[in-house]
Amino acid sequence: MLNMIISNLQIAIAGRVLEEGETEKPISGAMVEIIAMPDKFQEILSLKALQYGLQWEKMSDRPDRKITASDGYFYFVDLPQGIYTLAASVPGSRSQYGTKDFTVEEDSSNRIITVIDDIDLFPVGIQGQVIDSDSNEGIGLAKIQVDKSTEFTLSNFQGNYRLGVEISTLQKNNKVTLNVSATGYDEVSEVVDVDLTKVTEKNLFLERQAN
CATH class of the missing domain: 2.60.40.10 (Immunoglobulins)
Structure with missing residues (x-):
């Protein structure tokens, strides 16, 4: 043809x-x-x-x-x-x-x-583990959400996550901002460089909230 x-x-x-x-x-x-x-x-x-x-x-x-x-x-x-x-x-x-x-x-x-x-x-996506910065243990049921988007996922009980990324949400130079939160931890925002030819590996670290 x-x-x-x-x-x-x-x-x-x-x-x-x-x-x-x-x-x-x-x-x-x-x-x-x-x-x-x-x-x-x-x-x-x-x-x-x-x-x-x-x-x-x-x-x-x-x-x-x-x-x-x-x-x-x-x-x-x-x-x-x-x-x-x-x-x-x-x-x-x-x-x-x-x-x-x-x-x-x-x-x-x-x-x-x-x-x-x-x-x-x-x-096209991001995967990795949400980790307690003090104990280095995985954090279960952490929420990983693309900034200014409805796209999100939750980590499993070992802290592992995988998030598909919509192409239209990427910023310049194929960057995306992730907002990461979990009960008892301070919320953080991470800018991630997204690879358009494979799933990007990115571990995310959270610190426990002060008493």
Whole structure:
């Protein structure tokens, strides 16, 4: 199917979105966006945004935004040469994300060479243990909540926790603030650097409240 598409269009970047793991299952309906691009392509997008006005942000099929087909494939056409970064996510899924860099080049005849590669979606989240800073023992039923969000989880009786992170709640440079609280302990806030290619490991420490 992809070979037929390439023969009919000037494809610059093509590939599939796959679920990370042993099976590498193709994902249909994933959103693939170009999030970093050369200046020439940015100028094209700016003109398109003016053309479509308020509809632009709501469009799922744009020169810089595609939805994967039933077999997980996506493709972008007529891209100027340069370095591009693509990001893939599943609408409605709070914790799946993947990125990859692509380089679009022209050959000696000024023909764009198609770049074909897959993007794996990884779980995005934070896991670790909530720990008593004095005894170094795990704290059960501690609440770990993303700041200014309804996203939270509770630690188990050993203090272990796992929290899925919604992509939209990430701050600049993929940081997130966690508010951590438990009965008998002072509440703390921790800024965590979230890795978009795997679950981030982070232990959280609480101090007992003064009597």
